[in-house]
Amino acid sequence: MAHEIKYWLALGRVKGVGKLAYKALIDEFKEPALVFDTQIKRLEEIPGIGKKTALNIKNFKEWDWVEKEIGLIKKQGVKFLTLTDTDYPNPLLSIPDPPPYLYVKGTICKEDERAIAIVGTRLPTLYGLSTAEKLARELSVYGITIISGMARGI
Known part of the structure:
Protein backbone atom coordinates (compact mmCIF):
# COMPACT_ATOMS: atom_id res chain seq x y z
CA MET A 1 0.00 0.00 0.00
CA ALA A 2 2.56 2.59 1.11
CA HIS A 3 4.78 1.91 -1.90
CA GLU A 4 1.97 2.74 -4.33
CA ILE A 5 0.73 5.76 -2.36
CA LYS A 6 4.26 7.14 -2.27
CA TYR A 7 4.28 7.92 -5.98
CA TRP A 8 0.70 9.22 -6.08
CA LEU A 9 1.57 11.72 -3.33
CA ALA A 10 4.93 12.63 -4.85
CA LEU A 11 3.47 13.37 -8.27
CA GLY A 12 0.94 15.65 -6.61
CA ARG A 13 3.80 17.64 -5.05
CA VAL A 14 5.75 18.20 -8.27
CA LYS A 15 5.85 21.86 -9.22
CA GLY A 16 4.03 22.33 -12.52
CA VAL A 17 1.86 19.22 -12.23
CA GLY A 18 -1.70 20.44 -11.73
CA LYS A 19 -4.82 18.29 -11.92
CA LEU A 20 -5.01 18.28 -15.73
CA ALA A 21 -1.32 17.43 -16.18
CA TYR A 22 -1.60 14.79 -13.45
CA LYS A 23 -4.57 13.19 -15.23
CA ALA A 24 -2.73 13.28 -18.58
CA LEU A 25 0.24 11.48 -16.99
CA ILE A 26 -1.99 8.83 -15.40
CA ASP A 27 -3.94 8.37 -18.65
CA GLU A 28 -0.62 7.74 -20.41
CA PHE A 29 1.34 5.72 -17.85
CA LYS A 30 -1.47 4.28 -15.64
CA GLU A 31 0.73 4.38 -12.50
CA PRO A 32 2.70 7.33 -11.04
CA ALA A 33 5.71 5.11 -10.31
CA LEU A 34 6.15 4.70 -14.07
CA VAL A 35 6.09 8.49 -14.51
CA PHE A 36 9.13 8.83 -12.26
CA ASP A 37 10.96 6.12 -14.24
CA THR A 38 10.30 7.73 -17.63
CA GLN A 39 12.89 9.66 -19.64
CA ILE A 40 12.57 13.46 -19.79
CA LYS A 41 12.05 13.49 -23.57
CA ARG A 42 9.13 11.06 -23.25
CA LEU A 43 7.56 13.12 -20.44
CA GLU A 44 7.74 16.25 -22.61
CA GLU A 45 5.52 14.52 -25.20
CA ILE A 46 2.61 14.44 -22.74
CA PRO A 47 0.13 17.34 -23.13
CA GLY A 48 0.69 19.93 -20.41
CA ILE A 49 4.18 18.69 -19.52
CA GLY A 50 6.98 20.89 -20.77
CA LYS A 51 10.72 20.59 -20.25
CA LYS A 52 10.61 22.45 -16.91
CA THR A 53 7.91 20.19 -15.45
CA ALA A 54 9.62 17.08 -16.81
CA LEU A 55 12.81 18.17 -15.05
CA ASN A 56 10.85 18.82 -11.85
CA ILE A 57 9.52 15.26 -12.00
CA LYS A 58 12.97 13.76 -12.53
CA ASN A 59 14.55 15.93 -9.80
CA PHE A 60 11.81 15.49 -7.19
CA LYS A 61 13.29 15.76 -3.70
CA GLU A 62 10.35 15.97 -1.26
CA TRP A 63 10.42 12.27 -0.33
CA ASP A 64 10.61 13.14 3.39
CA TRP A 65 7.29 14.98 3.12
CA VAL A 66 5.81 11.98 1.28
CA GLU A 67 6.90 9.57 4.04
CA LYS A 68 5.47 11.87 6.74
CA GLU A 69 2.17 12.08 4.86
CA ILE A 70 1.98 8.29 4.59
CA GLY A 71 2.60 8.10 8.34
CA LEU A 72 -0.28 10.52 8.97
CA ILE A 73 -2.57 8.56 6.65
CA LYS A 74 -1.88 5.38 8.61
CA LYS A 75 -2.08 7.06 12.02
CA GLN A 76 -5.43 8.73 11.23
CA GLY A 77 -6.93 5.57 9.71
CA VAL A 78 -7.58 7.38 6.44
CA LYS A 79 -8.32 5.49 3.24
CA PHE A 80 -6.36 6.78 0.25
CA LEU A 81 -8.33 6.50 -3.01
CA THR A 82 -6.84 7.15 -6.43
CA LEU A 83 -8.37 7.74 -9.86
CA THR A 84 -7.70 4.10 -10.71
CA ASP A 85 -9.40 2.62 -7.62
CA THR A 86 -12.81 0.99 -8.09
CA ASP A 87 -14.07 2.81 -4.96
CA TYR A 88 -13.27 6.24 -6.44
CA PRO A 89 -16.59 8.15 -6.66
CA ASN A 90 -18.11 7.97 -10.16
CA PRO A 91 -19.48 11.54 -10.12
CA LEU A 92 -15.93 12.86 -9.74
CA LEU A 93 -14.72 10.79 -12.69
CA SER A 94 -17.17 12.62 -14.94
CA ILE A 95 -15.61 16.07 -14.40
CA PRO A 96 -12.74 17.27 -16.63
CA ASP A 97 -10.23 17.65 -13.79
CA PRO A 98 -11.02 15.14 -11.03
CA PRO A 99 -8.78 15.12 -7.97
CA PRO A 100 -6.08 12.49 -8.61
CA TYR A 101 -6.55 11.12 -5.13
CA LEU A 102 -8.84 11.49 -2.13
CA TYR A 103 -8.39 11.10 1.59
CA VAL A 104 -11.45 9.26 2.95
CA LYS A 105 -12.22 9.03 6.64
CA GLY A 106 -15.19 6.77 7.18
CA THR A 107 -16.96 4.94 4.39
CA ILE A 108 -18.34 5.87 1.01
CA CYS A 109 -21.80 4.39 0.48
Whole structure:
Protein backbone atom coordinates (compact mmCIF):
# COMPACT_ATOMS: atom_id res chain seq x y z
CA MET A 1 0.00 0.00 0.00
CA ALA A 2 2.56 2.59 1.11
CA HIS A 3 4.78 1.91 -1.90
CA GLU A 4 1.97 2.74 -4.33
CA ILE A 5 0.73 5.76 -2.36
CA LYS A 6 4.26 7.14 -2.27
CA TYR A 7 4.28 7.92 -5.98
CA TRP A 8 0.70 9.22 -6.08
CA LEU A 9 1.57 11.72 -3.33
CA ALA A 10 4.93 12.63 -4.85
CA LEU A 11 3.47 13.37 -8.27
CA GLY A 12 0.94 15.65 -6.61
CA ARG A 13 3.80 17.64 -5.05
CA VAL A 14 5.75 18.20 -8.27
CA LYS A 15 5.85 21.86 -9.22
CA GLY A 16 4.03 22.33 -12.52
CA VAL A 17 1.86 19.22 -12.23
CA GLY A 18 -1.70 20.44 -11.73
CA LYS A 19 -4.82 18.29 -11.92
CA LEU A 20 -5.01 18.28 -15.73
CA ALA A 21 -1.32 17.43 -16.18
CA TYR A 22 -1.60 14.79 -13.45
CA LYS A 23 -4.57 13.19 -15.23
CA ALA A 24 -2.73 13.28 -18.58
CA LEU A 25 0.24 11.48 -16.99
CA ILE A 26 -1.99 8.83 -15.40
CA ASP A 27 -3.94 8.37 -18.65
CA GLU A 28 -0.62 7.74 -20.41
CA PHE A 29 1.34 5.72 -17.85
CA LYS A 30 -1.47 4.28 -15.64
CA GLU A 31 0.73 4.38 -12.50
CA PRO A 32 2.70 7.33 -11.04
CA ALA A 33 5.71 5.11 -10.31
CA LEU A 34 6.15 4.70 -14.07
CA VAL A 35 6.09 8.49 -14.51
CA PHE A 36 9.13 8.83 -12.26
CA ASP A 37 10.96 6.12 -14.24
CA THR A 38 10.30 7.73 -17.63
CA GLN A 39 12.89 9.66 -19.64
CA ILE A 40 12.57 13.46 -19.79
CA LYS A 41 12.05 13.49 -23.57
CA ARG A 42 9.13 11.06 -23.25
CA LEU A 43 7.56 13.12 -20.44
CA GLU A 44 7.74 16.25 -22.61
CA GLU A 45 5.52 14.52 -25.20
CA ILE A 46 2.61 14.44 -22.74
CA PRO A 47 0.13 17.34 -23.13
CA GLY A 48 0.69 19.93 -20.41
CA ILE A 49 4.18 18.69 -19.52
CA GLY A 50 6.98 20.89 -20.77
CA LYS A 51 10.72 20.59 -20.25
CA LYS A 52 10.61 22.45 -16.91
CA THR A 53 7.91 20.19 -15.45
CA ALA A 54 9.62 17.08 -16.81
CA LEU A 55 12.81 18.17 -15.05
CA ASN A 56 10.85 18.82 -11.85
CA ILE A 57 9.52 15.26 -12.00
CA LYS A 58 12.97 13.76 -12.53
CA ASN A 59 14.55 15.93 -9.80
CA PHE A 60 11.81 15.49 -7.19
CA LYS A 61 13.29 15.76 -3.70
CA GLU A 62 10.35 15.97 -1.26
CA TRP A 63 10.42 12.27 -0.33
CA ASP A 64 10.61 13.14 3.39
CA TRP A 65 7.29 14.98 3.12
CA VAL A 66 5.81 11.98 1.28
CA GLU A 67 6.90 9.57 4.04
CA LYS A 68 5.47 11.87 6.74
CA GLU A 69 2.17 12.08 4.86
CA ILE A 70 1.98 8.29 4.59
CA GLY A 71 2.60 8.10 8.34
CA LEU A 72 -0.28 10.52 8.97
CA ILE A 73 -2.57 8.56 6.65
CA LYS A 74 -1.88 5.38 8.61
CA LYS A 75 -2.08 7.06 12.02
CA GLN A 76 -5.43 8.73 11.23
CA GLY A 77 -6.93 5.57 9.71
CA VAL A 78 -7.58 7.38 6.44
CA LYS A 79 -8.32 5.49 3.24
CA PHE A 80 -6.36 6.78 0.25
CA LEU A 81 -8.33 6.50 -3.01
CA THR A 82 -6.84 7.15 -6.43
CA LEU A 83 -8.37 7.74 -9.86
CA THR A 84 -7.70 4.10 -10.71
CA ASP A 85 -9.40 2.62 -7.62
CA THR A 86 -12.81 0.99 -8.09
CA ASP A 87 -14.07 2.81 -4.96
CA TYR A 88 -13.27 6.24 -6.44
CA PRO A 89 -16.59 8.15 -6.66
CA ASN A 90 -18.11 7.97 -10.16
CA PRO A 91 -19.48 11.54 -10.12
CA LEU A 92 -15.93 12.86 -9.74
CA LEU A 93 -14.72 10.79 -12.69
CA SER A 94 -17.17 12.62 -14.94
CA ILE A 95 -15.61 16.07 -14.40
CA PRO A 96 -12.74 17.27 -16.63
CA ASP A 97 -10.23 17.65 -13.79
CA PRO A 98 -11.02 15.14 -11.03
CA PRO A 99 -8.78 15.12 -7.97
CA PRO A 100 -6.08 12.49 -8.61
CA TYR A 101 -6.55 11.12 -5.13
CA LEU A 102 -8.84 11.49 -2.13
CA TYR A 103 -8.39 11.10 1.59
CA VAL A 104 -11.45 9.26 2.95
CA LYS A 105 -12.22 9.03 6.64
CA GLY A 106 -15.19 6.77 7.18
CA THR A 107 -16.96 4.94 4.39
CA ILE A 108 -18.34 5.87 1.01
CA CYS A 109 -21.80 4.39 0.48
CA LYS A 110 -24.19 4.39 -2.47
CA GLU A 111 -26.22 6.99 -0.57
CA ASP A 112 -23.20 9.32 -0.65
CA GLU A 113 -23.74 10.09 -4.32
CA ARG A 114 -25.91 12.99 -3.12
CA ALA A 115 -23.18 15.00 -1.46
CA ILE A 116 -22.00 18.54 -0.97
CA ALA A 117 -18.75 20.04 0.27
CA ILE A 118 -18.83 23.13 2.44
CA VAL A 119 -15.65 25.07 1.77
CA GLY A 120 -14.45 28.23 3.44
CA THR A 121 -11.56 29.96 5.09
CA ARG A 122 -8.92 28.57 7.46
CA LEU A 123 -9.67 31.41 9.88
CA PRO A 124 -13.47 31.58 10.05
CA THR A 125 -15.43 34.04 12.16
CA LEU A 126 -17.85 32.72 14.77
CA TYR A 127 -20.68 33.66 12.40
CA GLY A 128 -19.02 31.69 9.59
CA LEU A 129 -18.58 28.62 11.78
CA SER A 130 -22.16 28.70 13.04
CA THR A 131 -23.52 29.21 9.52
CA ALA A 132 -21.47 26.29 8.14
CA GLU A 133 -22.61 24.05 11.02
CA LYS A 134 -26.26 25.02 10.55
CA LEU A 135 -26.07 24.46 6.79
CA ALA A 136 -24.43 21.04 7.27
CA ARG A 137 -26.98 19.99 9.89
CA GLU A 138 -29.97 21.04 7.78
CA LEU A 139 -28.67 19.40 4.60
CA SER A 140 -27.92 16.14 6.42
CA VAL A 141 -31.57 15.96 7.55
CA TYR A 142 -32.45 15.54 3.85
CA GLY A 143 -30.00 12.68 3.39
CA ILE A 144 -27.27 14.75 1.78
CA THR A 145 -23.75 13.70 2.71
CA ILE A 146 -21.48 16.50 3.88
CA ILE A 147 -17.91 16.25 2.59
CA SER A 148 -14.97 17.70 4.47
CA GLY A 149 -11.58 18.51 3.01
CA MET A 150 -10.15 17.75 6.46
CA ALA A 151 -8.41 21.11 6.51
CA ARG A 152 -8.43 23.68 9.30
CA GLY A 153 -11.36 26.06 9.45
CA ILE A 154 -14.36 25.61 7.20
